[in-house]
Amino acid sequence: MKDIFAKFAAACAHVAGHPLAFGISAALIVVWAIVGPYFHYSDTWQLVANTATSIITFLMVFLIQNSQNRDGAAIQTKLDELIRAGDAENRFVGIDSLTEDEVNELRAVCAARAKT
Known part of the structure; x- marks a missing residue:
């Protein structure tokens, strides 16, 4: 199940990040605005846009977080390998x-070494 979600999240993130996805979204907003006078700017007309954007935003938060977690882990692994293989x-x-305090302590040590 974990692999299926990872593949699904990666595919959705790829599609959502495509310029065509932005174009389609912008076109839908334009269509929604154009049909506003036809529906007399009713509560239903507004509810359709609000509901759609809420649902899409809610789902995209999880997909984007999954993608960022994978990207962050991959970058961290690459950095770890560079550190291990080099003179660092x-x-x-x-x-x-590490905890935030431990990271801040290491950051301070690095900053102090950079000044000397």
Whole structure:
């Protein structure tokens, strides 16, 4: 189930990020605005747009978060490999699993070394 969702989320993120998706969305908004006078700007006319955007936004939050989690993990793994293979200090490998205070402490140490 996890792999199916990951593949689905990646495909949706790819489609949603395409310029055509933006164009279709913009066209739908224009159509919605054009038909407003026909429906006398009724509550139903407004409800259709509000409901559609709420549902799409709610679902896209989870898809985008899944994509960002995968991207972040991939970037962190690449950085860990560069640290491990290079002359950098190995204590920076896995820094993403440290607490915020521990990361801030390492950041301060790096900043102090950069000034010298």
